[in-house]
Amino acid sequence: MRHIISILLENEAGALSRVAGLFSARGYNIETLTVAPTEDSSLSRLTIVTSGSDEVIEQITKQLNKLIDVVKVVDLSEAAHIERELMLIKVRASGKDREEVKRMADIFRGRIIDVTESNYVIELTGSGSKLDAFIQAIDADLILETVRTGVSGIGRGDRILKV
Amino acid sequence: MMTTMTMMTGAEIVIRCLQEEKVEYVFGYPGGAVLHLYDELFKQDKVKHVLVRHEQAAVHAADGLARSSHKVGVALVTSGPGATNAVTGIATAYMDSIPLVIITGQVPSYYIGQDAFQECDTVGITRPCVKHNFLVKDVRDIAMTMKKAFYIASSGRPGPVVVDIPKDITAAKCKFDYPQSVQMRSYNPVVKGHLGQIKKAVQLLLGAKRPMIYTGGGVILSNAAEQLATLTRRLGFPITNTLMGLGAYPATDAQFLGMPGMHGTLEANMAMQNCDVLLAIGARFDDRVIGNPENFASLPRKIIHVDIDPSSISKRVRVDVPIVGNVPDVLDEMIKLLEAEHAKTDIADWWKEIDGWRSKQCMKYTMKDVIMPQFVIEKLWELTEGNAIVTSDVGQHQMWAAQYYKFDQPRRWLNSGGLGTMGVGLPYAMGAALANPDKQIACVTGEGSIQMCIQELSTAKQFRLPIKIINLNNRYLGMVRQWQEMFHGSRYAESYMDSLPDFVKLAEAYGHVGIRVERPEDVEGALKRAFVDHKDDLVFLDILTDREANVFPMVAAGKGLSEMILAEDL
Numbered sequence: 092m093r094h095i096i097s098i099l100l101e102n103e104a105g106a107l108s109r110v111a112g113l114f115s116a117r118g119y120n121i122e123t124l125t126v127a128p129t130e131d132s133s134l135s136r137l138t139i140v141t142s143g144s145d146e147v148i149e150q151i152t153k154q155l156n157k158l159i160d161v162v163k164v165v166d167l168s169e170a171a172h173i174e175r176e177l178m179l180i181k182v183r184a185s186g187k188d189r190e191e192v193k194r195m196a197d198i199f200r201g202r203i204i205d206v207t208e209s210n211y212v213i214e215l216t217g218s219g220s221k222l223d224a225f226i227q228a229i230d231a232d233l234i235l236e237t238v239r240t241g242v243s244g245i246g247r248g249d250r251i252l253k254v
Numbered sequence: 255m256m257t258t259m260t261m262m263t264g265a266e267i268v269i270r271c272l273q274e275e276k277v278e279y280v281f282g283y284p285g286g287a288v289l290h291l292y293d294e295l296f297k298q299d300k301v302k303h304v305l306v307r308h309e310q311a312a313v314h315a316a317d318g319l320a321r322s323s324h325k326v327g328v329a330l331v332t333s334g335p336g337a338t339n340a341v342t343g344i345a346t347a348y349m350d351s352i353p354l355v356i357i358t359g360q361v362p363s364y365y366i367g368q369d370a371f372q373e374c375d376t377v378g379i380t381r382p383c384v385k386h387n388f389l390v391k392d393v394r395d396i397a398m399t400m401k402k403a404f405y406i407a408s409s410g411r412p413g414p415v416v417v418d419i420p421k422d423i424t425a426a427k428c429k430f431d432y433p434q435s436v437q438m439r440s441y442n443p444v445v446k447g448h449l450g451q452i453k454k455a456v457q458l459l460l461g462a463k464r465p466m467i468y469t470g471g472g473v474i475l476s477n478a479a480e481q482l483a484t485l486t487r488r489l490g491f492p493i494t495n496t497l498m499g500l501g502a503y504p505a506t507d508a509q510f511l512g513m514p515g516m517h518g519t520l521e522a523n524m525a526m527q528n529c530d531v532l533l534a535i536g537a538r539f540d541d542r543v544i545g546n547p548e549n550f551a552s553l554p555r556k557i558i559h560v561d562i563d564p565s566s567i568s569k570r571v572r573v574d575v576p577i578v579g580n581v582p583d584v585l586d587e588m589i590k591l592l593e594a595e596h597a598k599t600d601i602a603d604w605w606k607e608i609d610g611w612r613s614k615q616c617m618k619y620t621m622k623d624v625i626m627p628q629f630v631i632e633k634l635w636e637l638t639e640g641n642a643i644v645t646s647d648v649g650q651h652q653m654w655a656a657q658y659y660k661f662d663q664p665r666r667w668l669n670s671g672g673l674g675t676m677g678v679g680l681p682y683a684m685g686a687a688l689a690n691p692d693k694q695i696a697c698v699t700g701e702g703s704i705q706m707c708i709q710e711l712s713t714a715k716q717f718r719l720p721i722k723i724i725n726l727n728n729r730y731l732g733m734v735r736q737w738q739e740m741f742h743g744s745r746y747a748e749s750y751m752d753s754l755p756d757f758v759k760l761a762e763a764y765g766h767v768g769i770r771v772e773r774p775e776d777v778e779g780a781l782k783r784a785f786v787d788h789k790d791d792l793v794f795l796d797i798l799t800d801r802e803a804n805v806f807p808m809v810a811a812g813k814g815l816s817e818m819i820l821a822e823d824l
Contacts, residue, residue: 101440104389105377116382146568153565159386159406162440254439 093122094148095167095174095244097252098137098155102128106160110137113158119143119151123176123219123241134162134254140219140242162254171247177214178222179204180229181236184211188233199225210235218242264393265290265424268357271400272301274432277328279304279319279688281312285332286372287359290424304688304717307709309336311681313343313356313414314707318678318685320352321668322643324477326408327352327685332359334372337418338379342675344414345383349672350498351475353412355403363391363420376418385413393426401433410443411563412475444562447579447587455558455575456591458531464604465491466529468514470543471498471671472536472561472581479503479664481585482535488592489599491533492608494522496543498671499536501661506640511608512617515543516809517653520616521608523807523815527553528607534559536581539570540672541811547571549814560584616807616820617657625774627651627726627799631658634696634724637781642666642694645682647703648674650732653805655698677706680723684710687719694785695720701727701751701796711764714792722784723794725757728801736804761794771797 100106107126114121122140129136141151148166155164167174184192185208196203196213199221205212215225219242226237246252262270268291272280281304284292295303306312309331316327327347331340337358347354361370377389386406388399396419403415459465467489473482479502486493486509494514495502503510512519514526526532526544532555537543544550547570559566559573560581567576577584619628631654634642644659645668646652652669661667668682683697704725714721726732734749758768767788771780777797784793806821 104391105381108378109381112381150565150569157563157565159438159441 092144092148093140093142093168095172095242096139096141096152096155097165097167097244098139099129099162099252099254100126100135100137101160101162102133102135103160106135107137109158109160110139110155113154114141117150117154119147123239125241125243131254138241138243163252165246165252167244167246170250172244172250173247174218174242174244175216176219176222176242177216177240178225179212179214179238180226180234181210181212182229183209183233183235185209188230192229192233195225195228199228201225260429261427262430263290263294263425263427264396264419265294267393267396267428267430268400268419268424269294269298269301270430271397271432272328273298275326275400275404277301277326280328280330281306281315281685282330283309283312283332283336285336285359287333287361287421288330288336288424290421291330291357291359303330304684304713306681306713308707309339310342310677311684311707311710311713313340313347313354314678314681315685316354316356317343317347317352318645318668318682319689320347320354320685321682322665322686323689324665325689326404327354328357329354330357332372333361333376334374336372337374337376341379341383344380344416346670346673346675346678347414348383348385350471350670351412352414353407354414355400355407356414356416358416358418360389360418360420362422364422366420376416380416383414384416387416387418389418390420390423393423393428396423397430397432398436401436402438405436406441410441444578445580445583447560447577447584449587451575451577452584452587453591455533455577456588456595458556458558458575459489459533460595460597460599462531462599463601464528464530464607465489465533465599465601466525466531467491467493467533467535468496468526468537469493469499469502469535470496470537473499473502474664476536476562476581477664478536478582478585481582481589485585485589485592488589490601492525492605494518494526496537496540496671497656497669500656500667501664504662505660506662511612513656514815515540516545516811517657517805517807518809520614520807520818520820521611523809523818524611525608527815530555532557535585536561538566541570544571544815545809545817546812546814549816552814614820619821621774622800623774624800625771625777625797627654627728627803628658629774630724630726630777630797630799631655631698633777633781634698635659637778637785638694638696642696643668643686643690645669645679645686645695645697647679647699647706648676649700649703650728650736650803650805651698651700651703651726653733654726676703679703680707680710680714680721683721684714684717684719687721688717694722696722696724698724698726700732701725701729701754701757702731708760711761711766711792715765718790719792720790721792723792725794725796726799727754727757727796728799728803729754730801733805735802739802739804741810757794757796761792766792766794768794768796771795
């Protein structure tokens with residue numbers, strides 16, 4: 092099953108490689124990984140999307156907790172949460188495609204943030220599956236380039252991950 | 255508080271930190287990046303330096319000191335090849351949870367990343383085989399980093415910690431103030447177990463009809479042998495100690511069933527397999543202990559698992575009552591609860607069943623005209639009255655030592671159980687000899703393993719370490735040969751040891767005593783010569799043993815504990 096694991100990590104040199112190294116050394120898979128400092132500059136927040144049986148996910152959280160630089164670990168997908176991912180996608184937009192691409196971006200509530208005579212850059216935010224759906228909805232030949240941030244997640248309501 | 259307002263160099267600070275931590279011995283090898291550190295070592299005499307002949311042995315020796323003494327072992331090596339040579343030692347300690355601090359020199363910080371002479375990414379290379387590591391980038395961080403290193407290495411589930419220090423940082427100056435304590439928001443090892451869980455465990459134990467206690471290295475590392483003995487005797491249950499846990503419970507006691515696992519006894523394995531309640535303490539259900547986990551799980555039993563590391567619990571087998579905590583603390587609670595209980599478990603039928611397995615005498619072997627390796631270990635045990643510290647390398651000799659030397663006390667048996675590193679035996683013996691000058695030290699090895707760190711005979715001479723090397727020489731890489739015989743149609747690919755040195759002459763060349771033993775009737779006399787006549791010398795006993803003796807009983811890799819091969823089956 093797919094899980095979203097949130098980690099508070101000491102903002103130290105090499106801390107990220109400990110997390111990434113743990114996943115490769117123990118054969119866990121990483122679908123996406125995002126990382127950036129938090130409002131407290133001594134801490135980074137990581138979001139990892141991974142998948143595995145309940146036993147594997149239990150081991151992943153235990154092994155993460157063992158890393159000295161890891162301050163807190165939460166499996167966001169255990170309870171109500173919100174996930175978002177940002178995608179920038181450059182698509183060919185000339186001739187009849189120009190209007191079609193614009194319409195599609197509107198339907199997905201994307202924003203066109205760069206325009207040339209021949210292409211658009213569209214900014215799109217949503218769950219990973221929404222971004223997948225947008226890519227599916229556009230003619231594959233029109234896609235010039237995509238870049239995705241990977242999933243960021245946060246618990247709903249009173250669920251707070253903080254030191 | 256210890257405060258000095260004078261400025262000190264980074265190197266001086268490192269050595270002062272070692273003094274503050276009461277480090278008696280540092281095992282190391284000098285080189286360019288650690289010259290400032292060696293200069294400071296030279297200027298003081300509290301911390302003694304042991305010059306090894308290869309960095310791998312520095313870490314193994316520090317590891318042997320730690321295993322035999324419950325202290326943190328310390329090694330010091332230079333950058334680049336010094337650090338990479340140390341990696342095998344670090345990984346060995348990591349797999350067996352041994353507390354070490356390894357100080358590695360690094361090229362000057364302003365050269366890092368430029369492929370400087372003797373540069374390697376030590377923190378990167380060691381990351382997967384350390385509990386934690388540090389690259390010190392500021393001289394003002396040295397003291398706190400050293401404090402953290404010792405704290406992390408020795409607390410919780412212990413392990414090796416690497417402190418990588420660039421050369422310019424050891425030359426830079428700042429004030430020295432050694433922190434008395436350390437607080438880390440991201441590292442707070444658990445001590446006390448959950449009382450509710452412990453109560454549940456005690457009820458399960460009291461209701462058991464076919465109980466079994468199975469303990470591992472965690473009992474040794476946490477110094478819980480006393481509590482374990484009290485608990486086991488109060489319960490009257492059978493007990494087994496893993497390869498890493500030998501000595502936690504007296505092997506000569508009637509409740510002890512021997513070692514479990516791939517080369518465990520029939521009674522220990524059958525009791526592990528057929529029990530209805532299994533109390534696992536500081537053990538991790540390793541593949542060499544329980545064999546195939548599916549086979550192990552095929553019989554219903556309740557499992558109570560006490561361990562300080564949550565990730566060891568429910569890793570390979572499902573556990574019914576997990577208890578995360580420091581082993582002696584948890585056992586104290588259990589004993590307290592049991593004392594309040596009057597219920598006595600009646601497990602006479604279970605003991606009858608166990609005695610049935612015992613009566614098979616799975617460890618018996620047949621004497622021949624040539625020396626049987628098992629016989630040598632039995633004689634060693636007799637002569638040393640079971641009190642020696644025995645180190646081993648890896649292979650058949652290791653299993654025979656574990657099977658036939660009956661360890662009654664903890665920290666007397668040092669071997670590489672997890673990583674299975676050939677070559678640890680001699681350096682382990684060096685560390686053990688320095689930490690235990692009053693004890694007899696025997697290194698049980700084979701002609702394959704001993705050659706992996708043979709250069710340390712030189713170190714042992716320099717520091718006058720009276721180690722007795724028991725070389726069970728069968729002219730084969732015995733364990734490899736045994737597997738080839740059993741599973742590869744007796745095709746002995748590269749497992750024959752050709753062109754062996756004359757070990758007696760070799761020992762003599764290093765300035766030691768060498769004795770060759772070729773007949774069974776000479777074994778006892780040779781051991782006496784080594785341990786009595788040459789009490790203060792290193793003696794190399796080159797014992798020519800039965801060439802094709804195999805280690806039995808055996809559970810083949812991937813098989814279940816109930817699928818044992820006994821010597822008599824063949």
